[in-house]
Amino acid sequence: MSRQRLTVVLSQGQGKDPRKRSLEESIAAALLMEPGLDVSIVPYLYDLDADHTGRLFLESVPGDMLVLGWMYPRAAFWLLDRCDIKGHYGENLITPKAEVDDDDEEQEEPAPPKGVGAVNVPDRWIYCLDLRDHADYTVYVQEVRRVAAECVERRETQLKSWIQGNPTMVQLGRYMREEEPVVATPQFTSEQLMQAPQRRWYPVIDYSRCTNCMECLDFCLFGVYGVDKTDRILVEDQDNCKKGCPACSRVCPEQAIIFPDYKTPAIAGAPVGNIGALKIDLTKLFGGGDAMTMAARERDRELVADGREAVGLTVGIPKRQVDKHQEPKDDLDKLMDALDDLDI
Amino acid sequence: MPDDLTFLMGKFPAVLPGGLRYARNHMWARPEDGKLRFGFTSYAVRLMQDVYFLDWQVNAGDRVEMLQQVGHIETSKAVSDLFAPCAGAIVAFNQALLDDPSGVNVDGYGSGWLFDMDSPGDGLLSAQEYHQFLDENWEKTQRMIKGKINTED
Numbered sequence: 350m351s352r353q354r355l356t357v358v359l360s361q362g363q364g365k366d367p368r369k370r371s372l373e374e375s376i377a378a379a380l381l382m383e384p385g386l387d388v389s390i391v392p393y394l395y396d397l398d399a400d401h402t403g404r405l406f407l408e409s410v411p412g413d414m415l416v417l418g419w420m421y422p423r424a425a426f427w428l429l430d431r432c433d434i435k436g437h438y439g440e441n442l443i444t445p446k447a448e449v450d451d452d453d454e455e456q457e458e459p460a461p462p463k464g465v466g467a468v469n470v471p472d473r474w475i476y477c478l479d480l481r482d483h484a485d486y487t488v489y490v491q492e493v494r495r496v497a498a499e500c501v502e503r504r505e506t507q508l509k510s511w512i513q514g515n516p517t518m519v520q521l522g523r524y525m526r527e528e529e530p531v532v533a534t535p536q537f538t539s540e541q542l543m544q545a546p547q548r549r550w551y552p553v554i555d556y557s558r559c560t561n562c563m564e565c566l567d568f569c570l571f572g573v574y575g576v577d578k579t580d581r582i583l584v585e586d587q588d589n590c591k592k593g594c595p596a597c598s599r600v601c602p603e604q605a606i607i608f609p610d611y612k613t614p615a616i617a618g619a620p621v622g623n624i625g626a627l628k629i630d631l632t633k634l635f636g637g638g639d640a641m642t643m644a645a646r647e648r649d650r651e652l653v654a655d656g657r658e659a660v661g662l663t664v665g666i667p668k669r670q671v672d673k674h675q676e677p678k679d680d681l682d683k684l685m686d687a688l689d690d691l692d693i
Numbered sequence: 694m695p696d697d698l699t700f701l702m703g704k705f706p707a708v709l710p711g712g713l714r715y716a717r718n719h720m721w722a723r724p725e726d727g728k729l730r731f732g733f734t735s736y737a738v739r740l741m742q743d744v745y746f747l748d749w750q751v752n753a754g755d756r757v758e759m760l761q762q763v764g765h766i767e768t769s770k771a772v773s774d775l776f777a778p779c780a781g782a783i784v785a786f787n788q789a790l791l792d793d794p795s796g797v798n799v800d801g802y803g804s805g806w807l808f809d810m811d812s813p814g815d816g817l818l819s820a821q822e823y824h825q826f827l828d829e830n831w832e833k834t835q836r837m838i839k840g841k842i843n844t845e846d
Contacts, residue, residue, distance in 0.1 A: 593750075611750075612748050612750045612764070612765045613765050613774055614765075614772075628767070628768075628770060628771050628772045629740070629770060629771040630771070630772055630773060631737075631740060631741065631771045631772070631773035631838075632772075632774045633837065634718075634719070634740070634773070634834060634837065634838075635718045635719060635737070635773045635774070635775060635776060636716075636717065636718030636760045636776035636778075637760075637762070637773070637774050637776060638760075643762070646760070646761075647762075650758070650761075
């Protein structure tokens with residue numbers, strides 16, 4: 350393992366779905382032949398606890414990293430961040446961007462998120478690819494090659510600018526060495542890496558979107574959330590989280606709380622502004638009520654299951670109007686107009 | 694058996710078979726071997742149009758409360774979470790739809806059924822009552838879909 354090489358980590362899917370295994374194996378087999386890559390396989394990322402060898406391995410990776418997994422890239426990236434495996438977010442070219450209809454050329458880029466951001470981000474990049482995007486392994490192999498080339502180019506550009514700027518010997522040494530000695534990088538056997546973990550369930554915070562508003566802290570009555578020394582929100586006690594309950598994610602005004610295993614894309618970390626941007630959300634019509642009502646209902650179910658009193662909408666409900674989502678209006682209008690044209 | 698009713702969505706006639714019962718979340722119910730079989734009404738299908746993706750997040754046999762979230766659907770025009778039409782146990786899902794969810798569009802009142810429930814079916818409506826429910830809410834529904842109102846209720 351080296352700072353100069355791209356570490357590719359394949360995070361397996363849960364269960365034994367043969368289609369998933371087959372895609373994973375095809376990708377791994379193809380990448381093992383590629384020069385300049387270190388390829389490793391670990392179990393499902395979300396399930397790795399702090400002591401799991403797979404997690405220790407991930408923590409030991411010093412340079413650029415690419416993670417292939419069965420979840421949205423945003424979910425995987427912030428999951429790593431939560432494990433203190435940090436870097437700059439590398440965009441990939443596989444994940445579909447917001448769908449643009451042919452008759453809708455003026456679609457705007459979603460506004461950049463205004464979150465508090467990650468802290469202590471080292472100078473390396475982390476790319477996450479979603480294995481659910483394609484069934485064809487060659488798509489992933491191509492993208493890994495592209496990312497590897499991008500990382501090399503970035504390092505070379507950096508190196509050139511340093512050389513022109515009269516670098517210190519230490520900097521030069523770091524970049525000129527063929528292979529860095531593997532300092533304090535533990536070697537793990539694949540058996541150790543692949544120990545089957547327990548299934549887990551907990552929220553992951555996307556700090557590029559989180560504004561530290563603390564609404565999740567107020568809403569969750571199970572003690573999952575807390576704050577660090579700098580009063581920054583964090584998932585403090587993830588094992589207090591109630592399996593299957595996504596209520597805090599619904600309450601978050603910035604869509605910053607991700608449950609990677611939840612079925613609803615917006616909660617599972619789908620690109621914000623993508624899913625549903627051009628589709629009508631019929632959830633309310635089909636019995637969902639607004640997000641706050643649903644969240645309170647889900648929380649009540651867990652409270653009662655714990656032998657506590659249901660609190661409905663009386664505790665930890667923000668006073669703000671649930672009216673943040675005005676942007677898609679025009680899209681919805683266009684969509685309904687299209688429906689109208691169909692004689693609805 | 695009561696006559697079939699038709700609810701006009703603009704020009705589109707949504708047929709409501711008279712012999713079925715209906716839930717306010719736009720599902721129909723029909724007794725089937727001592728269970729209640731549920732599916733989407735033609736009103737719901739018309740709003741959603743072509744079903745692309747259907748996913749359940751409870752297992753067959755699970756007990757559910759009324760309006761508990763049970764799944765998710767994505768269609769050519771819409772996305773939505775799906776909710777239990779009444780309290781009870783969901784005993785079986787229509788396996789054919791998991792392979793090809795477009796069955797909902799092909800035969801929504803027949804082979805495109807969604808799931809069977811062991812449930813007394815409390816709170817279900819007659820076709821007449823469902824028609825009236827649609828009628829009373831049609832204007833609001835159109836406005837909601839068009840995004841003209843965001844803070845109602």
